[in-house]
Amino acid sequence: MDVETSRALLSRAIARVANRDDDALKYVYRHTSAKLFGVVLRILHDREEAEDVLQDVYLTVWNKAGRFDPEKASPITWLVAMARNRAIDRLRARGSRVMAGVDEAEAVPDSAPLASTLVETDEEKARLDGCIDGLEPKHASAVRTAFFEGLTYDALAQAVGVPLGTMKSWIRRALISLRACLEA
Incomplete structure (x- = not known):
């Protein structure tokens, strides 16, 4: 399936979620959860907490899918921004601070996909x-x-x-x- 078809199917599914379609939410979850989990886990560095945040993200999708505008952003961009923001909110809530310098980040192995791969x-x-x-x-x-x-x-x-x-x-x-x- 090409990128445009995938984007169109995901956009339509989000529109159906706005109408409270359970199957549409399952479709969105099935096609985006791995990527969103990677984003959240990379920020939080805690699997259990990342799972909680991911659940919050899909609850927000369920409640705010009507706000998605495919003219303003691709569906994955909208979802990644939401996941990133929720993860950062969680960091702030627990009072986490990054202790290592930015220069040290290059030496840390990371199997999660790079954010740049999220650009469709x-x-x-x-x-x-x-x-x-x-x-x-x-x-x-x-x-x-x-x-x-x-x-x-x-x-x-x-x-x-x-x-x-x-x-x-x-x-x-x-x-x-x-x-x-x-x-x-």
Whole structure:
């Protein structure tokens, strides 16, 4: 099955979930749970907690599927963003802080799929990479670390050695630039 067909089927299934279709939710779960679990586990580093967060994600899908707009994002992008946000919320709730520096992350083996593999087509990936590469290097690095590696803004600010407000400003400006670049 090609990417466009898969995306269309998943979009239709999410639309059916909005109408409380149990079978549609099962379809969405069957086709996305492994990927979403990998994202959540990579952020939380705790299998049991990742399973709990994943359950919360699908409960949210059940309750908020009507908010999904296939014109704004692909279904997997919408789901990954939701899973990532839930995992980061869980980190914040338990008061976790990243103790190791960003430089040490490269040496840690990880069998989970990279976030970059979540970008559904080569064309989208190339376009996104081009837009990120057009950012100031420190902003590009912050965006990649926050969104592709799951580091919280606070942990990223500590790792880079800048105030939290500065990190938030960098990422906000970078996201505004990315939006403009991707919409062009």
